[in-house]
Amino acid sequence: xxxxxxxxxxxxxxxxxxDNINLEIHSGELLxxxxxxxxxxxxxxxxxxxxxxxxxxxxxxxxxxxxxTHVSKRQIGFVFQHYALFRHMTVFDNIAFxxxxxxxxxxxxxxxxxxxxxxLLKMVQLDWLANAYPSQLSGGxxxxxxxxxxxxxxxxxxLLDEPFGALDAKVRKDLRRWLRDLHDEIxxxxxxxxxxxxxxxxxxxxxxxxxxxxxxxxxxPDEIYDTPASPFVTQFLGDVNLFHGRIQDKHFxxxxxxxxxxxxxxxxxxxEAIAYIRPHDIEISLDATNALGHGQIExxxxxxxxxxxxxxxxxxxxxxxxxxxxxRFRTLGLMPGDNVYVKAxxxxxxxxxxx
Numbered sequence: 001x002x003x004x005x006x007x008x009x010x011x012x013x014x015x016x017x018x019d020n021i022n023l024e025i026h027s028g029e030l031l032x033x034x035x036x037x038x039x040x041x042x043x044x045x046x047x048x049x050x051x052x053x054x055x056x057x058x059x060x061x062x063x064x065x066x067x068x069t070h071v072s073k074r075q076i077g078f079v080f081q082h083y084a085l086f087r088h089m090t091v092f093d094n095i096a097f098x099x100x101x102x103x104x105x106x107x108x109x110x111x112x113x114x115x116x117x118x119x120l121l122k123m124v125q126l127d128w129l130a131n132a133y134p135s136q137l138s139g140g141x142x143x144x145x146x147x148x149x150x151x152x153x154x155x156x157x158x159l160l161d162e163p164f165g166a167l168d169a170k171v172r173k174d175l176r177r178w179l180r181d182l183h184d185e186i187x188x189x190x191x192x193x194x195x196x197x198x199x200x201x202x203x204x205x206x207x208x209x210x211x212x213x214x215x216x217x218x219x220x221p222d223e224i225y226d227t228p229a230s231p232f233v234t235q236f237l238g239d240v241n242l243f244h245g246r247i248q249d250k251h252f253x254x255x256x257x258x259x260x261x262x263x264x265x266x267x268x269x270x271x272e273a274i275a276y277i278r279p280h281d282i283e284i285s286l287d288a289t290n291a292l293g294h295g296q297i298e299x300x301x302x303x304x305x306x307x308x309x310x311x312x313x314x315x316x317x318x319x320x321x322x323x324x325x326x327x328r329f330r331t332l333g334l335m336p337g338d339n340v341y342v343k344a345x346x347x348x349x350x351x352x353x354x355x
Contacts, residue, residue: 001156008057032200035210077150085134098153120148160192279323281346291341
């Protein structure tokens with residue numbers, strides 16, 4: 001089922017949660033709503049679900065205006081962060097609940113319900129826990145049961161609100177892969193809310209980055225990460241170093257450093273600008289040629305296969321952070337106290353008016 005969000009706005013006691021949001025969600029895709037707390041992502045999810053009413057705008061399901069359709073008629077499955085399982089019911093009965101409370105004329109027979117529940121339990125790889133109670137399950141198992149319960153009523157759309165937020169890092173990673181595989185298997189239009197950048201980039205087909213009730217950028221995980229549309233997107237998606245300079249002749253310049261920039265930014269020739277450079281896009285060198293900066297190594301942190309190097313800039317408070325492979329680090333033979341130069345492999349520069 002495709003979904004269109006048209007000119008949706010929502011205020012709470014004078015606070016603008018959503019400001020004229022427009023978005024198309026393709027049938028069968030897994031879409032992530034990503035952004036910091038308070039950006040409006042959960043409000044948008046609840047409006048799509050019918051749990052919240054917008055002040056203005058429309059929600060279109062498969063070409064049909066569903067703005068005023070009751071939540072019970074939208075054919076939506078909802079998975080919350082805190083599972084919301086019934087403690088007094090077994091795993092089997094929790095999954096069967098949505099089927100058992102259907103009107104009599106729509107309710108399947110008990111035999112059909114049992115077959116469906118057991119098929120869902122096998123799909124989420126927990127059929128051996130059918131007679132267990134939620135208190136006997138791990139957090140990851142509870143979340144899989146919550147997902148199976150939402151799928152039991154055969155929804156056309158699956159909405160997930162921070163589904164892995166209450167789990168530890170290892171379980172979250174395992175469930176992310178599992179959810180991606182499950183989505184590919186069932187091909188259900190799915191939207192999930194998260195503030196975890198890695199989660200959004202790893203799991204989704206497309207990412208919607210939100211900030212202060214606005215959409216900053218929509219694109220594939222690669223597009224969002226490799227070609228961010230704004231300074232906010234760049235900084236929200238990971239660590240970044242900032243370097244001040246100017247735009248001159250289609251290049252970002254800072255001292256002797258020159259780097260060609262996009263044609264759009266080049267129109268602001270002579271303007272002051274900020275270059276955004278990720279730690280893994282910086283090279284450490286002992287050669288000053290076309291160097292972006294100079295400083296002294298303060299800290300070296302070895303983290304698994306990578307090494308993080310912090311360089312104190314000359315006459316500046318903020319350190320430069322560089323990420324190297326262990327092999328490259330060993331080749332350079334770096335030590336705390338070494339004076340080094342930094343060079344950029346990739347630079348993001350935005351129109352000065354957007355910074």
